[in-house]
Amino acid sequence: MRFDDALTTVMSAPLASPASVQAAWRQLVDLAGRGRVSSVEAAVAALADLQAEVPLAVRAASARALIGAQPPLALVRLLARDDMTVAAPVLRTATLAHAEWVTLLPELGPAARAILRHRRDLPEGMAHALDSYGTVDFVIEGAPGTAAIATPISLPEAATPSPAPATIPGDPGAFVSLGRIAMGLPVVAEALRRENDNESPLAAADHPFRIADIVARIEAYQKQEPRAAPPPPAPAPAFGAEGFRFETDAAGIVRWVEGAPRGAIVGVSLAQAARPGAPGVDGIAAGACRRRARFDAARLQVGAGSPAAGLWLISAVPGFDPASGRFTGYRGSARRPRADELPRASQAAAADAVRQIVHELRTPTNAISGFSEMIEHQLLGPVADPYREQAATIRGESRRLLAAIDDIDTAARIEAGSLPTRKDRVALDALVAESVRDLAALAADRGAGITVSGTAAQVVADRDALARLVARLLAAMLGAAAAGEAIAIDIAPATADRVALAVDRPAALDAYPGETILDIAAEDCATSLLGTGFALRLARNLAREIGGALTIGQRRLTLTLPRAVEQGMEQAQHL
Known part of the structure; x- marks a missing residue:
């Protein structure tokens, strides 16, 4: 089914961050490549504008995702002119008409056309079209003797011992041996001429030395000996450690590292603050280094070429020579930041x-x-x-x-941090009763019950967020309840300015003591596709957003919320 507003929706989204740009690129490539846009030209024009801002790895991944699709000519042209990691997946699988391929061929480079030469499913006549580029694609640019290879060599008639051509053949399927290339080199041609004129100083009466024999031997060897494929590049060593130790010299330059690959860390200066996002340390470490003071949780960014790439939090203490008091350098440690410590x-x-x-x-x-x-x-x-x-x-x-x-x-x-919240006056008891009615079908299906007790209470919170919080909290507890079990809910004052909503934990959750209940996986939950743990983490975060708190106990989960000020007291406060 086609949604005509898909292209408009993607193109109207704000591109305020690199992640949003990458998401827009992936969506536009998918929509255009699968024919789900009304205007391919508009989608490709938008992709061309975003191309420079999208990392190569993302562009390559989106190109691989088109395998099996039938991208149009405009999208194939854009991706085929990109880096070969992007162009190769598209050129190996794209299905275009003969006329479209012929239009595209002049815009491709030798490497891209080489991929097409290995395909056997191209339209009839494409082999001939590719053959016309043979004299260009098979020349080794910049190599010694290139001109001699690209241009036939004129030899004297007497110096033509074999019909071997002096040019590299344009047949894409033929293997060009070193011997055939050597036959076209000027130095070999001159040697052949001298040999035929009996000018070779190494000639002997019984066993004359012939360069042609050596060339023939090389060619025969290459035909008989299987050519071993070059060994694959060694993968980068995995680095899964969460920390390492380091030491610097008196200039603040890291000279020793233990627990991490040294290449990208040794040589980093603690005295020089790096630009935001660039490899190096932040101003906290640089300022402390200038004062010869200790520092804690400064930021170190390791470049992308290292297995230890990414953000680290470093802490270090200065060292001084006991005899002279001279500063000798820093000793410290580094660790990965927690989620709440990320920028x-x-x-x-x-x-x-x-x-x-x-x-x-x-x-x-x-x-x-x-x-x-x-x-x-x-x-x-x-x-x-x-x-x-x-x-x-x-x-x-x-x-x-x-x-x-x-x-x-x-x-x-x-x-x-973009969840909109209001400060509504909400009757908590009425909202809980509404949630219980909505969950009646689930309670009947589980064979469990819900009992509500307590007094009426008014709280201050965003009504929509609070309704979602209470619904997710009760559904998670009811979904884990066994047949015949009752979930008790109690509403009562917690303090002078707070109201507490307490919900019993079902017996099935006793296996998850304390806050380990937040780690329950999705398959353990009968009521949510995302799992009990996710539902409770969402409830806890929603409670914080609206000014409350969710406490997870061994027997009960307690939600505390700000109590609404009575109207008479509120008026008295304004007097």
């Missing part, structure tokens, strides 16, 4: 990329849900009962998927 911009960029993916998932899921509902209610005509039951199942699963997509979107907004 906020990186978190926002990652969250933005997740939201782009969420948008791509939500559109087709809504369509699936809508069409299944039309089939279930027979809006398109009579439908047999078994098909209506299947449509109802599809609609139910689509709703679960949409709920999971909404949860991921909310989590990404929280991560990026």
